[in-house]
Amino acid sequence: MKSKNGYERIIRAAKKLFVKNGFSGTSLRDVSTKANVPVSLIYHYFDNKVHLWKAVKLAFLKESGWQQHTDLEKGKNFEEFLSTFIHGRLQVLSDHPELVRIFDWQRMESNQAELVGVNTPHSPEQWKSIIDYIQYYRGQGELPESLSDDHMMSLLFGLLIGPFVKTGSAYFANNEAQKQYAESIHYMLLSIIQKYR
Numbered sequence: 001m002k003s004k005n006g007y008e009r010i011i012r013a014a015k016k017l018f019v020k021n022g023f024s025g026t027s028l029r030d031v032s033t034k035a036n037v038p039v040s041l042i043y044h045y046f047d048n049k050v051h052l053w054k055a056v057k058l059a060f061l062k063e064s065g066w067q068q069h070t071d072l073e074k075g076k077n078f079e080e081f082l083s084t085f086i087h088g089r090l091q092v093l094s095d096h097p098e099l100v101r102i103f104d105w106q107r108m109e110s111n112q113a114e115l116v117g118v119n120t121p122h123s124p125e126q127w128k129s130i131i132d133y134i135q136y137y138r139g140q141g142e143l144p145e146s147l148s149d150d151h152m153m154s155l156l157f158g159l160l161i162g163p164f165v166k167t168g169s170a171y172f173a174n175n176e177a178q179k180q181y182a183e184s185i186h187y188m189l190l191s192i193i194q195k196y197r
Contacts, residue, residue, distance in 0.1 A: 007045050009035040014056045019098045022105035023053055023115060050114055057102055058118040064096040078142035081133065082189060086182045089160050094178065100164045103157075130156065144196040155192065159185045 013035035017026040028049055032039045046052040061067065066089070076084065093100055106115050117129055134152045137143045143152070163171055163181065172178040 006035075006037055006041050009037060010042055010045060010052070011056060011059050014052055015059060015098070018053065018056050018105065019101045023049070023109050028052070053115055054118045060096065060099050060102060061118060064092045064099055066092055066099075078137040078140070079186075079190060081137070083182075083186050085130075085133075085156075086160065086185050087179070090163075090178055090182050093160065093164055094172070097164075100161070103161055104165070107161075143193060146196045147193065155189060159188070 010031060014026070014031045017030055017034060021030075026049075028039055028042050031052070032042055035042075042052065046055065106112060109115055130153060131149050134143060134149055138145065172181065
């Protein structure tokens with residue numbers, strides 16, 4: 001059985017280093033030194049640095065409450081889902097600047113596609129990604145086929161992350177300003193989707 005203590009020390013050290021230095025700027029040797037464990041223990045838990053990166057993102061996402069309020073089982077139509085998703089994610093990003101940093105570092109990596117997501121072949125749980133929701137609503141006829149998954153992801157995350165770029169924290173003056181921005185994103189995305197129908 002794997003020791004929880006070693007795993008947690010590795011994750012804690014990797015979180016600090018990835019937030020500060022990004023993926024490319026952090027080596028497994030750096031993580032082992034900070035966690036005070038041998039590199040071999042890291043390989044005991046993770047196949048490679050990409051899997052460690054995804055485990056760190058998953059830890060941040062769980063701590064932040066990222067997955068809350070998006071269950072498809074609640075019978076929401078796409079417009080309701082989108083509103084809930086936008087409001088919830090803006091709040092999470094405002095409350096968790098370390099998550100914004102991880103997303104920023106990921107965006108700047110040359111192997112960005114490899115780093116996206118949190119699921120690995122050894123993940124004990126498989127999280128739904130926004131692509132799962134996009135495909136669900138496209139299957140329900142609520143999203144046009146002409147807007148690809150990548151197009152929808154770029155639109156949604158570009159608008160969500162935009163206010164946080166460079167500073168790591170949102171430029172919203174207050175909760176009302178954040179709410180206004182969320183409603184603007186919601187309206188813009190629905191208008192774009194309508195155009196492609």
